[in-house]
Structure formats: structure tokens, C-alpha cells
Amino acid sequence: MSATHPGSGGYIVPTRDVASEELVLNMGPQHPATHGVLRVAVKTDGEVVLDCEPMVGNIHRCKEKIAENVTYVQFMPYTDRLDYLAAMNNEECYARAAEKLLGLKLPERIEYLRVIFAEAGRISSHLMSIGTYGLDVGAITPFLYCFREREEANHLFEKISGGRMLYHYMRIGGVARDPDDAWIQRLLQFLDQVEEKMDEYNTLMTWNKLFQERTMNIGVLSREKALAFGITGPALRASGIDWDCRRDDPYGIYDRFKWEVPVADGKHGTLGDCWNRHYIRALEMKQSISIVRQAIDKMPKANPDELPPPESPHKPFLAKGVPRSLQAPKGAEVYVRSENPRGELAFYMVSDGGKSPYRVKVRGPSFCNIALLPEVTRGYLLSDLVAIIGSIDIVLGEVDR
Amino acid sequence: MSYFKELWDGIRTTAQGLRLTGGYLTKKGVYTIQYPEETLPIDKVTHRGIHEYDVDRCISCENCAKACPVDCIYIESAPDEKGKPSKGKAAIMTRFDIDYSKCLFCGLCVPPCPSECIQLGERYSLPGHTRDDMVVHFHEGGYPIQEKTEHAKSMIAEFRTENLYEKKRKERADRGIPTLRPAE
Amino acid sequence: MREGLTNLLSGLPQWLQDIALPVLFGLIPAVIIVLGVVTPVGLVGIWGERRIAGKIQDRVGPDRVGISLGPIKSRLFGLGQSVADGVKLLGKEDFIPPGGLGLMFLCAPLVVFAGALALFAALPFGPALWAADPNLGIFYLLSVGALEVLGVLMAGWSSNNKWSLLGAMREVAQVISYEIPMAIAALCPVLLAGSMKMSSIVADQTNGLDLWGLHIAAPEATALGWNLFAAFPFNIIAFVVFYICALAALKRAPFDLPECESELVAGFLTEYSGMRWSLFFLGEYAAMWAMSGIATVLWLGGWTGPLHGFLAGVDVGPIPGGVFFGTLAFVVKTTILFLLMIQIRWTLPRLRLDQVMSLCYKYLIPAAMLCMLASGAAALLASGGAGS
Secondary structure (H helix, E strand, O other): OOEEOOOOOOOEEOOOOOOOOOEEEEEOOOOOOOOOOOEEEEEEEOOEEEEEEEEOOOOOOOHHHHHHHOOHHHHHHHHHOOOOOOHHHHHHHHHHHHHHHHOOOOOHHHHHHHHHHHHHHHHHHHHHHHHHHHHHOOOOHHHHHHHHHHHHHHHHHHHHHOOOOOOOOEEOOEEOOOOOHHHHHHHHHHHHHHHHHHHHHHHHHHOOHHHHHHHOOOOOOOHHHHHHOOOOOHHHHHOOOOOOHHHHOOOOOHHHOOOOOOOOOOOOOOOOOHHHHHHHHHHHHHHHHHHHHHHHHHOOOOOOOOOOOOOOOOOOEEOOOOOOOOOOOOOOEEEEEEEEOOEEEEEEEEOOOOOOOOEEEEEOHHHHHHOOHHHHHOOOEHHHHHHHHHHHOOOHHHHHO | OHHHHHHHHHHHHHHHHHHHHHHHHHOOOOOOOOOOOOOOOOOOOOOOOOEEEOOOOOOOOOHHHHHOOOOOEEEEEOEOOOOOEOOHHHOOEEEEEEEOOOOOOOOOOOOOOOOOOEEEOOOOOOOOOOOHHHEEEHHHOOOOOOOOOHHHHHHHHHHHHOOHHHHHHHHHHHHOOOOOOOOO | OHHHHHHHHOOOOHHHHHHHHHHHHHHHHHHHHHHHHHHHHHHHHHHHHHHHHHHHOOOOOOOOOOEEEOOEEEOHHHOOHHHHHHHHHHOOOOOOOOOOOHHHHHHHHHHHHHHHHHHHHOOOOEOOEOOOOOOOHHHHHHHHHOHHHHHHHHHHHHOOOHHHHHHHHHHHHHHHHHHHHHHHHHHHHHHHHOOOOHHHHHHHHHOOEEEOOEEEOOOHHHOOOOHHHOOOOHHHHHHHHHHHHHHHHOOOOOOOHHHOOOOOOOHHHOOOOHHHHHHHHHHHHHHHHHHHHHHHHHHOOOOOOHHHHHHOOOOEOOEOHHHHHHHHHHHHHHHHHHHHHHHHHOOOOOOOHHHHHHHHHHHHHHHHHHHHHHHHHHHHHHOOOOOO
């Protein structure tokens, strides 16, 4: 008597003719493949995963509570530490939420800078996810190639913001510093370099037969399940659902650019498998490169009337009329979402009229996406579990907050 | 037929991969640098490293401590004639500590400073064995400020014309407060 | 010296002489040669792997530890790194997991290392340069190569760790499966040479190309006599099959499932530390080189070929040219195969257990069978048909 598990890749779960025991494996919190301090309790039969349960909360730092105790400006560096691989995108979302709450309007140039930095941050973050996914399935070299390009991005961000990972570049009502032409040129060079080197990752990973064998038809997430679980980001689009917050609920100035939302079509592998999730990221990088180039082309010069140059290099580059002490009207309430590299990040903020928000709720994409782990891993092998965790691409800093 | 196609795909893509890595094997030079001998260039204006602080110019306004999201700056100044902590240009700092085990290096302490006596510098290495090693006592000197802005330079000129540096140094010496900072 | 020692021992009783002479002139030099080869091969192999990995990944790799003797200071491309690491590992705690099988845990690395060591015993480095040349050379090498599985299973079982156990189970399943195509592929040169003796297999590869009954006489230096070209193209396939099986038997990437760090932490090595851990590594790299050596002997003509063919007459000091250049040719060919193993590791992603198995049973075994049949037919044709 043997049975294939429903929805599994067709592995045969061993029969009970021989006396056998289920093995409970504690994967993590100290495990190389859990991308941080995630602990997964895996119930296995030999190598076959019967059930698994992600246990989160190991690095819970009360970020939402901290927000209630610091001012609007002071919470900005904390948002860097949510999804620390895409700090620019977190900052951008929080800055927009706070600006909406405070009723600030942004000058054109700041809007363009926001888009440029958010998309450059997305490229940098996807480089990391693609690289570590290679590491998860045993290809170590593409990881270091991706890091080489990410290093360039780090140099760029360091040059402009002073930080290599936790940038603190976006400010409420502006940005930290206005990039000069030399920096913009370097950014364009970086984009060219990424575009050129992406072939290398694709040779070593995407189109490699062994990589495809490891990732195709594994961890299949159906359309219905993706919707039911509230999955967002590349994982949703890999299941064939054409939804991107930047296009379908446009924020900022995203409606001014021409670009496509990459959606998996199921030509390779199964719709919603690990390979498609990986491939969508690679395609998204290309779109981000195009958006950054368009934004650089269209970006206007700063108008000194609405965007005066800062008095000293220490001062941030803010729009005119941003008060020094920020206070939102009493009872103001906003829910602002943006497309993070890992899915939809949203800030829900309520004000009681004080200097700090009354309540901040973060809707983190990694936290919502990790819920699908038990659902898609049942019946696969232990090796596939690692491949699936990697393809969902979680960042524990944001899962635990 | 798919049997042979898969076999061929495997061989073909493996060969492509080997050609790519083989290219790197024969490439001259590497991307990385040899760290202790070579270091990456650091942008003097933007880099957010360990603070630089001018103890003589500090007016003890505590704006930086108020702006800090993690409250890692501790400020105390010596009492003036009325017995209250001295403020303004005559302030004599007895304590300016930053706890680097708490510091976020966010740079929020820098813009509010009226005398521009604090800024984030180029240093990034602060190894230590205990938590106490992470606390830097800036009032004892050690991390002198490198002036970057016109405003700071004008402040220095102002201090020089009023001989404030010498006065303060003498005052500190009288009260037995250590200053390791070299004389200008 | 040999005569002097024999005279010296002649005073002893005959039975003692019977034991002492083989030990003195056979066993002790053999052990010294083998140990003197295995350890440096392991140390240099580890260093080479790290340097090559660095180069492939656009970084430097270990390049600091060299020598510093007074005025002589050199980094030597970091060649001392393995020695420095070994010294560091010696200072580590010799951890034995509580609740495990202590003695078995202690012995496991020795078994693995002994398996790798024993491979070198029958490896012909050059003309008459071997520790032993048994009649069943290939048979011996393949059997001894399987000793490693035992050590790994012991390590995984005795560690009292779930990751170790899973790693050991994977290793056993994988290596036992890959023994089959490996042995079948190794039979092709044996059929062509009509002998399992390593020296005979090498000697068979010097006298020109046998192409399906058509004999093309060619001098040794053209390398046309190598088994690689015999029964064209089947022995090339057999060589590739053997090489892939060697990768799997040595648990090298893409077959490094027993110790894959992203799934099983470190597999069967999880609980090991210090010198015992490094013994596994020394054994692995030594076995890698030995397996490359076996492939060289079986298909790439061992010490014969262009280098030996052209320069056999040129003596290098007291060493006869045949021995010197033959050994050099063998070492060069083996090292190239060894380096290819390293490059493959840093290029390919890891396979899954069921894929490793299906590769073995669906692709390698049929291919090896086909090659063996073709080689047998070719050997039969070359010897003049079934009647003779």
C-alpha cells in the first residue's frame, strides 16, 4: 500500500509494511538554509516531508511599538531594519505613509528620486535573492557573482547616503542628499553592468538543466491557493496572477513610465513552481533597469522655490515648507502600500495629534508569504523544502519585525 | 525521445557553465581587494561612521540627544556661577558619551546641531571586549572633528577671536577635567 | 644497500629472515612512498581547490601563508594555508557526541582515510614505480574505493545526530548505486587489454589504434593507442561515465548530498571537529587524486603518451628518462582530471537524491553496458574473430 500525496510532486510516501517512525527535524534557528533565524519544525518520513511548521519570532524587536514612542522622523531608520535587504523600498513606503498622514506634497524631483532609488534598491535586493537561491540549491558561484554586482550597488548607495545596507536615505518630505551628475553616470554604468552580467546568472542557474531539475515542478502554488493565502510579489506573479501594485494601484509617479509586469506563463515547468518564482525575479530586474533609465531621462532639475538646496552638507534635502517638528492632525488615518521586492509592504498609521503616531501596523510581505510554506512543502523531499524556502525569498528581519 | 533530449540538455548546459567558469579561471585579475593593505574609498562628506566631536565648540544644547531615536548620547556640563549646568558658548562639557552598542548610525543627531560640533566621520572600526568598550567618551578627546562646512569654519574663527578655546581649556585644567585633545 | 642489509640479516634464523626481508624491502618503503604521496596530495589539493574556487568566483582565495625564515620571506601563493589550518585544527577540542557510539565515532575517519590511502598502493605512477601491481589491480582498486562508504556510515550512525544520519543514508544509497556503472565502465579497458593488471593495461595502450578490427599502427607518442580512442566512440562514453561515477563515489558536487551544507548542515560531518574532521578532508582529496589516476591509467594511457614517447631516452641526472618523463606525464594527466573535478564543483548546482538515483539507473548503467558490449566486440574483432 503506497500512496502519492495529493498535490505533491508524485513522490511515493513509503508504506507502513516495515515498522518505521516519523522523524521530527528541527531545522533552524541555526541552519544555513533558513535565511536568517527561522526555525522550521519538519516532520519527515525518511527524506519525505510529511508536514512542516515555520516558527517565527526569534528576532522580534517590537518595531511597531517603538514607532509609537519615537517621532515620525525618528522611526525612519527603524524601517531600514525591517526588510534589511531592500531598505530603500521600506523607507520609501514609510515616507509616503507619513507624508500622506501629515499632508505634505512632494516636488517633482523628489518623486523621481524616490522612483530611481526604490527601483535601484529592488535590483540590489533581487541580486541578493537570486544569488542566495543559487546557494540554496548548491550553486555557490552565481551567489558570488551576484554579490559582485550588489557590491557596486552598495558603493553607489554608500556614496549618496553614507550607509551600505541601512541607508536612511529617504526622509519625510525629501531625501537625504541630491545626487550629482557624476553619481547618475555611475548609476547608469551599474545598470549596464547588471544587464550584461545577468546572462552569467542565467547560464549558471536559470537555463542550467540541473538547476531546472531541482526547481521545476517543485513547490507548486496554484492560482487559487495564492489568492487564498494573500501571497504578493514575485510569488503571486509566478502563479500566473497579473497584479502589481505599482501598475494596478499606482502610487508616486509610476504611471508615467512604460514598463511591463512580468507574469509567469507556464511555458517552462509548472505555473507557480520554484523555477517560475526565480525567473520572475530575473525578469523584474530587467523592468526595474528600464524604469530607472526612464526616470533618469525625465528627471527635472530642482526648482529652488519649492526645493531649496540644503544650507550645509549635513542637512537633508527637503521640500520647502516641511516643518521641523512634524505633527499630524488628530484622528488622521492612512493605509499606504507599495510594491516591495518581496511583495506588498503596507503601513497603516493612525495619529492622535501628537508628535509620534498613535499606532503603526506593518503589513510585511515576507510574513504573509511564509504562511504558505507548510501548504506547498507537504510530500516533497527535504532537499525541496530548502529550494522552496529559498524561492519564497523571505527576510526574517521583516517576518519577525 | 525526451530521454535523449534531456540528456542532451544536461550535457549542453553543463558545457556552457564550464565554459563560463573556465573563462573566469583564465581571466586576469580579480574583483575583490586585499583588505588590510587596500581599503575601499570612503566619501568624506556622506560616510556615516563613528562620530567626530569638538568638545570646545559644544554649547551643551542637547539637541543631538533629543534627536537620537535610541537615546544613546549622554551629555553633562559643569555648573556655572549660578550652579546650573553651563550652556551656550561658555559651556564646559564634563560628559559627552555615545554608546555605540545602541547607536544606529542614522545621522539624525547631526542636522539639529547649531554649532556644527558633531558629525559622523570616516572611522568604522571600534572593536572591544565588553559593553563598556562600546562607550566612547568624546569629552576626553580622541576623535577630533574634521571641518567640512563653511558654517563650522566661521564658528571656529569666532571662537578664535574671542579666545574661547584657550579660556575653556584653562577652565577644564583648573577643574581637573581631562582633555586629550592636542592644542591647535 | 640491499645486499648489505641481507648480509647483516643472514645471521638470523631462516624464519625470521623470511619475515624481515619482505617487511624491510617491501612494506616499509611502500608505506613511506604512499604516505609521502598521500598527505602532500591532500594538502596541496585542498589549497588548490580553494585557490581555483577563488579564481572562478572573481576573488583571491587563500594567498597569505607562506614562509618567513630570516631574510627569506615569501607568500608562496598561500601554499602554507593547509598546514596552518591543520595546526589550528589540531588545537581544537576532540568532541565526541554524548549518546553516540564513541569507539565507532573515533574510528570512522581512520577508515575513510585508510580507504583513500589503500588506493595509492596499486596506482602505477610510472614505469615500475608502484607500491604493488597485483594481478587483479582494477578489482582491488574498485573494492578498496568502496571502503569509504563504511567509514561514512559509521560516522553518520555513531554521531547521534539526525542530520548526520540522513547524510550517511544518502551516502550509502548513492555510492552503492554508482559502484555498478563504475565497475562496468572500468571493464571496457580490461576487456581490451585482456588483463586486470594495471601495468598490462598501460602496456596495452602503446601499440597503435584498433578501430573495429582495423589496426592502425602508430608510435606511442601519437597517443592514438590510448583506450580512449579504442572502439570509437564507445570508450569516450565509458570514460565520461567512469568520471561521473567517480564524482558521485567521492561525493563531489553536484553529487555532494551526504554533506550538502544548505540542507543537512554538514551531513555526516556535523559532529566532527579538529583533526578527525580534517582526516575526512585529507581522505577526500587524496581519493579524488587517486580516482583521477585510475581514470588516467584506464583510458589516458597511464604514463605513456607524447611526453614519455618522445623523451624516454633523455636521462635526467641519475633518473632514467623513461621513469622521469613517464611519471611526469602521469602526474600531469591526473592533475588535469583533478582540476576538472574542482571546476565542476564550482559550476553546477546540487542534484536531489532521487535525481542522483535516476541518473545512475536510467542513464549511466545503460550507457556503461553498451560501452562494455562494444569494447568486447572490438576486442574480439582485434583478436581475429570468435574462432581464434
